[in-house]
Amino acid sequence: MGLTQTELGRLAVVTxxxxxxxxxxxxxxxxxxxxxxxxxxxxxxVEEVWDSPYEELGKNPLTGPARTERAILRAYRKLGRRSQDxxxxxxxxxxxxxxxxx
Numbered sequence: 001m002g003l004t005q006t007e008l009g010r011l012a013v014v015t016x017x018x019x020x021x022x023x024x025x026x027x028x029x030x031x032x033x034x035x036x037x038x039x040x041x042x043x044x045x046v047e048e049v050w051d052s053p054y055e056e057l058g059k060n061p062l063t064g065p066a067r068t069e070r071a072i073l074r075a076y077r078k079l080g081r082r083s084q085d086x087x088x089x090x091x092x093x094x095x096x097x098x099x100x101x102x
Contacts, residue, residue, distance in 0.1 A: 011042075
């Protein structure tokens with residue numbers, strides 16, 4: 001659709017900063033009313049907001065895997081160096097275990 005945050009905010013009667021939070025904060029809670037307002041502003045149903053084709057590509061800013069990946073990366077960056085190293089070692093071990101058991 002190609003709307004800016006300002007345009008979508010105006011149509012949904014919310015601030016552009018709230019739209020930004022929706023796109024970037026993986027833990028933000030969105031009310032049913034807000035979902036309906038966003039869907040109305042976009043000219044789609046609430047289901048279409050959640051079942052966007054972008055989700056398959058990991059690009060849906062409201063729900064997709066890309067949002068989860070951003071949250072994980074932000075949390076990782078907040079860890080100390082030792083914790084980052086331990087987490088990486090654990091992930092490598094998990095990957096190796098999965099490969100061996102496929």
